[in-house]
Structure formats: structure tokens, C-alpha cells
Amino acid sequence: MHTPITLISERNRTFRHRIEVESVEALYADAPKVLGGEGQDPDPHDYFDMALGSCKAITVQMYAKRKEWPLEAITVTIARDDSKEREGAYGLDVRLDFQGPLDDAMKQKLLDISSRCPVQRLMTEATVTIETRLASATDASSQ
Incomplete structure (x- = not known):
């Protein structure tokens, strides 16, 4: 934990x-x-969106490093559409800009790899459980 x-x-x-x-x-x-x-x-939504963007960037960089591909930098831009959030729909438009002498096949593979980042999987595939409770008196005294 x-x-x-x-x-x-x-x-x-x-x-x-x-x-x-x-x-x-x-x-x-x-x-x-x-x-x-x-x-x-x-705001909390910004942190949610940032978690996805940073995870995609790190996942892509780790993959490129392991393959020894010439990825020099990555810029991730995320646009949020939360206009239907109250109806249960939240959209993120993610744009990846790879810098470095990469060919089209490398760029496409990095795009594919970005969709496998752990945070995207949490957001789209995982069952997340949340238990919210009051802190007990013993919790408060240990802080």
C-alpha cells in the first residue's frame, strides 16, 4: 500500500x-x-486530467527509451468536455506531439502505447472502489 x-x-x-x-x-x-x-x-478535475496526461507521457518515454528510439520530448495537450458530466459523460481529447527524428511507424506505435498507460486503464477498464469514513479519535491523535 x-x-x-x-x-x-x-x-x-x-x-x-x-x-x-x-x-x-x-x-x-x-x-x-x-x-x-x-x-x-x-481544481480536482484538472488533477484528474493531469494524471492521464502525465501517465501517457511517462509511458511513452519509458517505451521509447527501452526501444532506444530517438524521442527527444513529448507534449501532451488535454482538452476537457465536461458539459454532460451530470449525465455521466466526461470527454477528454488528448493530443500527443512527439519531438525527435521518429518515423511514422514509430509515432503510431507510441500513440498505441500511450493508450495502455496505467491511469487510462484505471479510468476506462478498472472497477474502482471508494470507502469514505470519518476519521476516528485514534486516527486524529496519530497525526
């Missing part, structure tokens, strides 16, 4: 939270201004 990620409300901030991840500098999340947040930090 991984070390837990902790979110802590920022005092005097409406919806802003500090996110603590082991050995990572400060991360924050906030609600968009339209929902009453300050809009200075990524």
Missing part, C-alpha cells in the same frame, strides 16, 4: 487545500472562481 495523500484546508481560504504527498513540494487544489474558489490552483 502507498503512503496516503493528505488534503488539508487552508485557513482563511474558502475552498483551497494543501495537498501533502510524500517527498513532494507544496501542491494545492482549489475550486474554480465560478464555484466560489479563488481559481489560483488546479
Whole structure:
């Protein structure tokens, strides 16, 4: 099991939270201004989308490195369509831009590999269970 990620409300901030991840500098999340947040930090949907983009980029880079292909860099751009989220539809349009002297067959293979990243599989194939409960008094005293 991984070390837990902790979110802590920022005092005097409406919806802003500090996110603590082991050995990572400060991360924050906030609600968009339209929902009453300050809009200075990524919102939870942004982090969801970023998880997919970063996973695709890392998966592609690892594959290219293992194959010793000349992938110099990758840019991942994600456009979100959440207009039907309340009806259960959430769309992500992901564009990959590979830099380096890659031929078309290499680019196509890297595109295919990007669809196999673990986060995309979690988002599209896995059954995710979530148990939400109140922290007990013993949990609070151990922090």
C-alpha cells in the first residue's frame, strides 16, 4: 500500500487545500472562481486530467527509451468536455506531439502505447472502489 495523500484546508481560504504527498513540494487544489474558489490552483478535475496526461507521457518515454528510439520530448495537450458530466459523460481529447527524428511507424506505435498507460486503464477498464469514513479519535491523535 502507498503512503496516503493528505488534503488539508487552508485557513482563511474558502475552498483551497494543501495537498501533502510524500517527498513532494507544496501542491494545492482549489475550486474554480465560478464555484466560489479563488481559481489560483488546479481544481480536482484538472488533477484528474493531469494524471492521464502525465501517465501517457511517462509511458511513452519509458517505451521509447527501452526501444532506444530517438524521442527527444513529448507534449501532451488535454482538452476537457465536461458539459454532460451530470449525465455521466466526461470527454477528454488528448493530443500527443512527439519531438525527435521518429518515423511514422514509430509515432503510431507510441500513440498505441500511450493508450495502455496505467491511469487510462484505471479510468476506462478498472472497477474502482471508494470507502469514505470519518476519521476516528485514534486516527486524529496519530497525526
